[in-house]
Amino acid sequence: MANAIPSRSENYSEWYNELVKRADLAENSAVRGCMVIKPYGFSIWEKMQRALDDMFKETGHMNAYFPLFIPKSFLSKEASHVEGFAKECAVVTHYRLKNAPDGSGVIVDPDAKLEEELIVRPTSETVIWSTYKNWIQSYRDLPLLINQWANVVRWEMRTRLFLRTTEFLWQEGHTAHSTSEEAMAETRQMLEVYARFAEEWAAIPVIKGYKTANERFAGAEETLCIEAMMQDGKALQAGTSHYLGQNFAKAFDVKFQSKAGTLEYVWGTSWGVSTRLMGALVMAHSDDSGLVLPPKLAPIQVVIVPIYRSEEQLAQITEKVKEISAGLRKKGISVKFDDSDANKPGWKFAEYELRGVPVRLAMGARDLENGTVEVARRDTKEKMTVQLEGIVDRIETLLEEIQQNIYDKALAFRTANTHHVDDYAEFKQVLDEKGGFILAHWDGTPETEERIKEETKATIRCIPYNAPEEEGKCILTGRPSSRRVLFARAY
Template identity: 65%
Template sequence: MAKEVTKRSENYSQWYNDLVVKADLAEQSPVRGCMVIKPYGYAIWEKMQSVLDAAFKKTGVQNAYFPLFIPKSFFSREAEHVAGFAKECAVVTHHRLMNDPDGKGVVVDPEAKLEEELVVRPTSETIIWSTYKNWITSWRDLPILCNHWCNLVRWEMRTRHFHRTAEFLWQEGHTAHATAEEAAAKAEEMVNVYADFARNTMALPVIIGHKSPNERFAGALDTLTIEAMMQDGKALQAGTSHFLGQNFAKSFDVQYTNKEGRQEYVWATSWGVSTRLMGALIMAHGDDNGLVLPPAIAPIQVVMVPIYKTEEEHNAILDRMYGLKKALEAEGHSVKIDDRDTLRPGFKFAEWELKGVPVRFAMGPRDLANGTVEVARRDTLTKETVALEGIEKTIADLLDDIQKTIYQKAFDFRAANVEKCDDWNEFKEKIQTGKFLLCHWDGTAETEQKIKDETKATIRCIPVDSFVCEEEGVDIYSGKPSRQRVVFAISY
């Protein structure tokens, strides 16, 4: 089955597209720019949701749901925000269809025009802050810590499954606070939740940092980000957390009475990750044989394939496998027995390899007689025969090792492709080869834009945790004084 997947070295983009389809993650839908997420792909997304949702709730966040449709007038209240999304908005103008008088199907009823057009949610700040106005009157009502699992519509012109689609799934948190300090601390807390999830669940090394003013979320005073390196050296923004200041509170007149009896505007944050994380998972860990799923995110951690010739062998092996399955599931592992009798074992091996299942068992009559099983690990493509006695601990230790090995491989790849750079000509050459370059920047939007125009490279972040970048120097492009290095890369 891997022969049907383009090799990364031949065409990285096509390799990615092949994996999405061949590994049963998603497929094209009849609607331009949208995708159908298939059960196996959605199972991975559900694992992500489960881990993240639990992490959010540990910080005091509660789930809520807000409308899909937003009155157009709401967007007029925050000029910078609407400017950031105006070109991507889908707009509902009518509320009814009718039979075509000429008998050509159905048409929009011209008499059903809405009094006010509705924008299909590109993000929820405006509808949420119009709601928060009804919830907040006093300091006793704060903080409000809400999260919202939903879909968004952003009318992307160039689409790609799990990266940029006209409709995608995500979560967006929206919090309201009495002070700027409390809101800023929440934004920082949530970006660290994302980083912890990326590193420990997705086995994805990420850099935490601040976005430059040019790259901030529309309407934010500060945007924190986690940036990951894919196997082609490009950057992928995996999650963002925004300190919104009082912009939305002022736009929607959300005030509270403080302890001294004075009226003050509320301070805000928003933060989100999307099904783009699925794309990151594929591109950071996949190989020429298919997906490589970290055990912590894999819907199936262990797949078992029986090998037999007779019905008697079949029944005996299956009986043993169901016992193993029960024992491993009792330890919290997800296990599947592939007993399809229309496929050869070799085909099954290739299919589960393509789908990235971390561990594969194969058991034949000899294994059954010897009390052993052949164990193959997906990350290294190695196999060994192990004893069934104590298999629960063996598999627990193996899954832990696979999780660490996948992370370390990605970390080592990134480390090998991050460099300091202080020469403009060298920068122009190296940035095209797929690297993160740590360069001095003079802090101006003009210089940042000129670098982007000439090389397509952007400032991915001003790092705060992964690299020490506070040092005196001169800007890579302008030659003006600089107090820090930033991460430049070409991104998705």
């Protein structure tokens, strides 16, 4: 295996693209902008799904499934929603092919034109709220707490594996409530779930906050988000939770009878994370040798490589390995014993480094004699020779340490690359020379935000939850501001 991934410092963007392909996470398909998620990559996604799905269920949500297609007229019902999505819709216009008269293959059958075109869902608010209309009559039907795991399509012109693809996989929660307060509490709760997932599972520290009006979801009254820092200092939005107010209820006429007997519009939320998280995971932790996966999301947590000169040695090693593997599996730790003779140990070491397996054990003749094993951790690349006695507990603890260390490292990196800036010239200079997050004052107007974006390519990632009150002046206009907001260039 030629280790020809570009280094991060050389070309961060190419490093990412190559790593995603080489580590067997995903590749571009023959269909423009659509990716193939390969088995190894998909098994990470499955772990993400399982963890998130458990959290959704713990918070009282159930899964359901709504149609892939949305009638064109539905999309138009909420004005800002259609405005936001119309430019990137895949449109189904026909329902049949037929043989070309000249025998050249199949063509679209012009007699099979749909009366109303169907949009491949870019998100499902419209088709779901049109359904909720029939499900909700009374306050007794509320709250309605539903999630769906689905594929969605947004016609992107410039695509990148996981980060921006025409088709992607995601989950979208859609809930309905009898009060504004309850809907807002749900919006916040789901952002907490995303933050917990990002930090505890993906080992990615995130900043929770409010999007500005410019950056809100099309159709939302308020969008909450989590923002993460990648190793090039750029921001990546890793999850959003929207308070929809009564917008979709009004668009689809969804009313309920309140306890008091009045007829009122329902309050809504929606929230989602997508396969984009796969991109965040790669860009937050990995290095020039390959993936660095937090143990909780690693498909293989421990790989064991035998080093032997004879079949007899291999048999002895295998016997020891069986014991260790059984002990690890009993603790729910996934193990792979790679005793294939097609490749040499050195090749295997590089391969499992590339794939980000958190712990590698190597066992050779001397280890057999001494009752030891070589333990290598992927995150720090440290190696140590360890007694077999108590090895299972040792590895269990090590995996926890690795999970924590990966998080700590990302947090330290973010802290080191977060700057307080009070001057526009310095703002531009920091962006160009250092990158990272900038906490600065803003006058609160869309115009200022837009001008800063045009001039610097930096956007307001969020108004952080916990931003302390602080008197200051907008970096661009000098107008008064009462708290700093988070600026960064972003994916």
